[in-house]
Amino acid sequence: MTDSDQFSLISALAGTAYIALIILFILIIIMRRRPVGVSLSWLLLLFALPVAGIILFLMFGTRRLGTKRLRRAEELAPSYAEWIQHLQQVLTPDLRDGQENTHHLNRIYNLTEHTTRIPAIPGNQLMLFHNTADIFSGLIQDIEQAQDSIHLEFYICEAGGLVDDVITALEAAAQRGVTCRVLLDAVGSSSFFRSEAAARLKEAGVKVRASLPVGPIRMLFERMDLRNHRKLVIIDDAIAWTGSQNLADPGLFKQDAGVGQWVDAMVRIEGPAAHVNGAVFHYDWAMETGETIPRYHQPFEYQESFAPNSASLHVLPSGPGIDRANIHMVLLAAIYQSQKELIITTPYLVPDEALVTALCAAALRGVQVTLITPEKNDSRMVHYASRSYYEDLLDAGITIMHFTEGLLHTKCVLVDQETVLFGTVNLDMRSVWLNFELTLIIYDQAFGQHMAALIEEYISRSKKVSIKDWKERRFLEKLRENVAQLLSPLL
Structure with a gap:
C-alpha cells in the first residue's frame, strides 16, 4: 500500500469516526429529553462548531454533580426524611387546620404542599430590609447577640467596606x-478564599468551606457551572x-462594570421557619464536608401559640438533584393564580416559552x-437575550419598567399583594434549572403590602418602555437580541 493509499485510508477512518461521534452526541442530546429550546440550542451549536460544541456539551451539557456528592446525598436521605x-x-392538626382554612384556595400553597415534603410553617415574624446600611447593621446586631451558632451561606463574599464589619463580628x-x-460558592467567592479576611476567620476558629469546588480534574467528573446561588444567614x-443581598458592599462591588450600585432586599425571619432555613x-x-450538625438530629419543639400578625410561609430549596421542576411549576402557578395584579422584579429576564406564554395569558385576561x-x-x-422577549410581552399589554438607578438585584414575584415569592431565584433558566437556590413563599397580606410599597419605590426610580419606541429600534439591535435569544436556553 502506497503512502497515498495509507493517507486516504486514515482520512476515511478519521472522517467516519468524526461523523459517528457527531451522531452519538446528537443521539445523547435527543435521548435526554430536555426542553425543546435547550435541545435545539445544543444541536445548533453542535452543527455550527462541531469540535467546540462537543467540548462545551461535555463541560456544560449535563448536570453532573460528581460521585462524592451523589454518595453523600444517599447517606443524608434517611436522616433528612426523618427530620x-x-x-x-x-x-x-389544629395548626394544620388553621393553615388550610386560610390558604385552601391558594393554588401556589396547594401545589407546594403536594410537590415538596416540607410543610408550610406558621408563626413567623417577618421584617423587610432594603437599605444596605440597615441590612448589614441588622446582620451584625444578630451576630453580636448570638449565643449558640451562626451559619452563613452566600454565593458571593467579597471583603472590604461593610463586609469587614461582618468579618469582625464573626x-x-x-x-x-x-x-x-x-x-x-467556590466560583462566586473565589477571591475571598485567597484574602486576608478568610485567613482571619479561620484563625479565629470560624469554619470556612467552599461550596461546589472547581478545578481541572473535577471538570472531568463534575459540571463547573452548577453554582450555589443561595444567600442565607441562620442565628441560633x-x-x-x-x-438577594450577597455578602458584598455595593459601594465597592463591581464598580467598574458600568451598571451602578447593586440594589437588593432581604427578609429577616424570627420564628420556626428559621429552623427550616x-x-x-x-x-x-x-x-460539602460530610459533617452533620447535631441540632438536626434532635426533636424540634414547635410552639403551640403564635404572636399576633405572624406569617405563614413555605421554604422552597431548588437545584440539581432536588426535584428541580418544582420552582418552575411554582412560578407558573403564581402567574396563573394572579387575578388583579402581578409584579415581578428580576435582574435577569430570560424566561422559557412556558413562562412567556403564562405572562402574556395573564395580561390578556x-x-x-x-x-x-x-x-x-x-x-x-x-442584556440582549432578555430584550428579545420584549416585543411579545409589550404586545400582550405587559408593562416593562427599566430601573435606572443601579442594577436592581431584588428577586420578587408579588401576586395580588397577598402572596410573595421572595429569595434568590432570577426569572431565567439558569436559576430555574441549574443553580442551587432558595425561595420563600409568603402567605401574608401585611408583608405583601410592605413588598408593594418597596416596589412602588422601585417604579418611581424607573422609566417605562414604550412599545412604539421599542418597535422602532435599529435593525442591528434586533439582530443582536434575536441571536442572543437562540442561545438563551444555555445561559
Whole structure:
C-alpha cells in the first residue's frame, strides 16, 4: 500500500469516526429529553462548531454533580426524611387546620404542599430590609447577640467596606465560644478564599468551606457551572436572613462594570421557619464536608401559640438533584393564580416559552402585569437575550419598567399583594434549572403590602418602555437580541 493509499485510508477512518461521534452526541442530546429550546440550542451549536460544541456539551451539557456528592446525598436521605417526618408531626392538626382554612384556595400553597415534603410553617415574624446600611447593621446586631451558632451561606463574599464589619463580628463571636460556619460558592467567592479576611476567620476558629469546588480534574467528573446561588444567614436556629443581598458592599462591588450600585432586599425571619432555613444550610454543609450538625438530629419543639400578625410561609430549596421542576411549576402557578395584579422584579429576564406564554395569558385576561428589570446589566449576553422577549410581552399589554438607578438585584414575584415569592431565584433558566437556590413563599397580606410599597419605590426610580419606541429600534439591535435569544436556553 502506497503512502497515498495509507493517507486516504486514515482520512476515511478519521472522517467516519468524526461523523459517528457527531451522531452519538446528537443521539445523547435527543435521548435526554430536555426542553425543546435547550435541545435545539445544543444541536445548533453542535452543527455550527462541531469540535467546540462537543467540548462545551461535555463541560456544560449535563448536570453532573460528581460521585462524592451523589454518595453523600444517599447517606443524608434517611436522616433528612426523618427530620421532615418529625416536622410534619409537630405541626399539630389544629395548626394544620388553621393553615388550610386560610390558604385552601391558594393554588401556589396547594401545589407546594403536594410537590415538596416540607410543610408550610406558621408563626413567623417577618421584617423587610432594603437599605444596605440597615441590612448589614441588622446582620451584625444578630451576630453580636448570638449565643449558640451562626451559619452563613452566600454565593458571593467579597471583603472590604461593610463586609469587614461582618468579618469582625464573626471573629468576636467565634472567640466567645459561638460555633460559626461559613459556606461560600467556590466560583462566586473565589477571591475571598485567597484574602486576608478568610485567613482571619479561620484563625479565629470560624469554619470556612467552599461550596461546589472547581478545578481541572473535577471538570472531568463534575459540571463547573452548577453554582450555589443561595444567600442565607441562620442565628441560633431562631433567626434567619435571606434574599438577594450577597455578602458584598455595593459601594465597592463591581464598580467598574458600568451598571451602578447593586440594589437588593432581604427578609429577616424570627420564628420556626428559621429552623427550616437552617436545615437547608445543614444539608448543604453536610454535602460539602460530610459533617452533620447535631441540632438536626434532635426533636424540634414547635410552639403551640403564635404572636399576633405572624406569617405563614413555605421554604422552597431548588437545584440539581432536588426535584428541580418544582420552582418552575411554582412560578407558573403564581402567574396563573394572579387575578388583579402581578409584579415581578428580576435582574435577569430570560424566561422559557412556558413562562412567556403564562405572562402574556395573564395580561390578556385582564391582570395588570408589570416587569421591573435594570436598564443596564452586568452580562451583555443576558442584556440582549432578555430584550428579545420584549416585543411579545409589550404586545400582550405587559408593562416593562427599566430601573435606572443601579442594577436592581431584588428577586420578587408579588401576586395580588397577598402572596410573595421572595429569595434568590432570577426569572431565567439558569436559576430555574441549574443553580442551587432558595425561595420563600409568603402567605401574608401585611408583608405583601410592605413588598408593594418597596416596589412602588422601585417604579418611581424607573422609566417605562414604550412599545412604539421599542418597535422602532435599529435593525442591528434586533439582530443582536434575536441571536442572543437562540442561545438563551444555555445561559
